[in-house]
Amino acid sequence: MAASSNSSLSGSSVSSDPEDYQPPIWKSYLYQLQQEAPRPKRITCPQEMESRPKYYGREFHGLISRERADELLAGTEGAYLIRESQRQPGTYTLALRFGGQTLNYRLFYDGRHFVGEKHFESVHDLVTDGLITLYIETKAAEYIAKMTTNPIYQHLGYTSFLRDKITHRLNRTRSEAKKVTFKQDEKINSSPLSRRATIRDRPEKHCHYEKIHNFKVHTFRGPHWCEYCANFMWGLIAQGVRCSDCGLNVHKQCSKLVPSDCQPDLRRIKKVFSCDLTTLVKAHNTPRPMVLDMCIKEIEHRGLKSEGLYRVSGFTDHIEDVRLAFDRDGEKADISANMYPDINIIAGALKLYLRDLPISVITYDVYSKFIQAAKITDPDSRLEAVHDGLLQLPPAHYETLRYLMTHLKRVTMHEKDNYMNSENLGIVFGPTLMRPPDQNALATLNDMRYQKLIVQLLIEHEDILF
Numbered sequence: 001m002a003a004s005s006n007s008s009l010s011g012s013s014v015s016s017d018p019e020d021y022q023p024p025i026w027k028s029y030l031y032q033l034q035q036e037a038p039r040p041k042r043i044t045c046p047q048e049m050e051s052r053p054k055y056y057g058r059e060f061h062g063l064i065s066r067e068r069a070d071e072l073l074a075g076t077e078g079a080y081l082i083r084e085s086q087r088q089p090g091t092y093t094l095a096l097r098f099g100g101q102t103l104n105y106r107l108f109y110d111g112r113h114f115v116g117e118k119h120f121e122s123v124h125d126l127v128t129d130g131l132i133t134l135y136i137e138t139k140a141a142e143y144i145a146k147m148t149t150n151p152i153y154q155h156l157g158y159t160s161f162l163r164d165k166i167t168h169r170l171n172r173t174r175s176e177a178k179k180v181t182f183k184q185d186e187k188i189n190s191s192p193l194s195r196r197a198t199i200r201d202r203p204e205k206h207c208h209y210e211k212i213h214n215f216k217v218h219t220f221r222g223p224h225w226c227e228y229c230a231n232f233m234w235g236l237i238a239q240g241v242r243c244s245d246c247g248l249n250v251h252k253q254c255s256k257l258v259p260s261d262c263q264p265d266l267r268r269i270k271k272v273f274s275c276d277l278t279t280l281v282k283a284h285n286t287p288r289p290m291v292l293d294m295c296i297k298e299i300e301h302r303g304l305k306s307e308g309l310y311r312v313s314g315f316t317d318h319i320e321d322v323r324l325a326f327d328r329d330g331e332k333a334d335i336s337a338n339m340y341p342d343i344n345i346i347a348g349a350l351k352l353y354l355r356d357l358p359i360s361v362i363t364y365d366v367y368s369k370f371i372q373a374a375k376i377t378d379p380d381s382r383l384e385a386v387h388d389g390l391l392q393l394p395p396a397h398y399e400t401l402r403y404l405m406t407h408l409k410r411v412t413m414h415e416k417d418n419y420m421n422s423e424n425l426g427i428v429f430g431p432t433l434m435r436p437p438d439q440n441a442l443a444t445l446n447d448m449r450y451q452k453l454i455v456q457l458l459i460e461h462e463d464i465l466f
Contacts, residue, residue: 026225029143030136030232037135038078038098040127045081053092055109056082059123060092069095070102080127082107096127098134105130118238129236136234148254153228209395211245211278212260218242220249228254244268245279271327274356278396287399290331295350296407298335303343304410305417310428314345322349354404355432361401362454364437366392374450374457386457387465401433402466405458412459426456 044058052060061072063084073079079097084090094107094115105115112119113126120126137144219237226233226240228250233239240251245264264283269275272291280289303309318340325333326349335346354361362370366389373385390398408425415421430451436443458465 027147027229027231030140030234031223033136033139034132034232034234037132040124040131041076041079042124043072043076043079043081051084053109055113056092056123063089066095066102066104069093069104073097073102078127078131080123082123094123094127096130098131099138118235120237125236132235147229147231148257151228151254151257152230153258209278209282210260211262211264211282213243213248213255213258213262214245214279215241215250215255216244217252218249224249226251226254228258245283272330273323273327273353274358276358277361277400278394281396284331288396288403289353289400291326291350291353292400292403294331294333294335295346295353296403298346299343299350300407300410302337303347304414306343307418309343309411309418309420310347310351310425311420312344314342314348316348318342318345319348319352322346323352326353351428351432354429359397360433360435361397361404362389362434363393363397364435367434367436370434370454371447371450374453383457383461383465386454390465398466401458402462404429404433405462405466408455408459409462422456422459423452425459426452426454429455 042057042059043061045061049060049062051062059080060082061069063086065086069081069083072081073095074097076097077100081095083093083095085093092107094105096103096105107123108114110119112121113123114120115126115130118126118129120129217238218241220233220239224233224239225231227248231251233249233251240249241255242249243262245268246262247265247268248258248262250258262279262282264279266283269280269283272280272289277289281287284290286293299309306312322333322335322340322345325335335349340346360367369389369392370386373382373389376382376385390401393401408422408429411418411420411425412422430448430453431444433455434447434451436447
């Protein structure tokens, strides 16, 4: 087995140097086992069965016993038939010969045939896949249990991206994140001003944009090998999982071990709005979403003095046009004054983008921390709690929030013209940037004042919190 497992279909070696990259060694042992697996042999019923369901063929034998099914299948590895259950009439059983014994499975149909998670167009395909799985898991149980112990993923992951000239990693040179502590020293002035200065003087938050893979069950056409362990992905359908963002193909069991280092492929990102924030910025290799940058640039160019900025609604159809333009054209979308003279349309599009994020800018897992921080009565303790919450945001969310708050601070500097202060903006952006995880209507209503206060604090103290 050891010799087979180390054989290569490509005949090439793996190098850790991107410049010397060669395709990895694909291990062929499991592929060979699939080729050796028993082939299905349908045992047909000699007479026509009137009770036969329309979605079964001549392999249906009607109401027969387990013993009779065993007699019909005896001596033929891979033989199968379908019978109606004697114990539960109206239900059907797949009887399959494997390993010198007859195995019985409850058979279901919902437009496709299945006995477990996998659904098949035909019973024949179901049996073929089942025989492959039974054979491989019987012959190579120990091998499968150990196949993740020597992964090749370190060679496949970023090396392959480097080979494709995707070499730029966001903010690699920025300093490491350091959580700010507020321990008081008797020799140091512990006044509110000095404590706030401690926040301001901290190192920048490190923006290493880590992203988990978005794995989904996938059916591969033709032979495929796992890009984590280099072993064959066996079976007819649903042989493994594929990351819908970067295209990484791995066994389901290997997917649990893959690092959170997804590098989304732009070709797989179908739209800009309603796309996960981290996925979007990694795919476009930008620190923030383009929608944020472009809309803010346009608003600051011609809209900071617009009365009721962000409070006054733009025409809904035109806001929808902006959304479609970003989804269609990305950073080439035209949102200029020539196309949209009303700045409220651009402001409305920015709010819509933030509102439509599948995970809000202030994420669900830290939502309660911010709400609790807002309830603290002491101003400085409250500010420290807000700061602690910010440090727990994913880097892309942190950077998006920082950039937005810096912009909103500039909006408040034109309050005499636009009549928008930090409290007004908190009312507008609180529910947009913060959504409770349980989406409970009553909880949302009760939390609105705290959401408003958090955004108000972020705007007023953006210079020391970020």
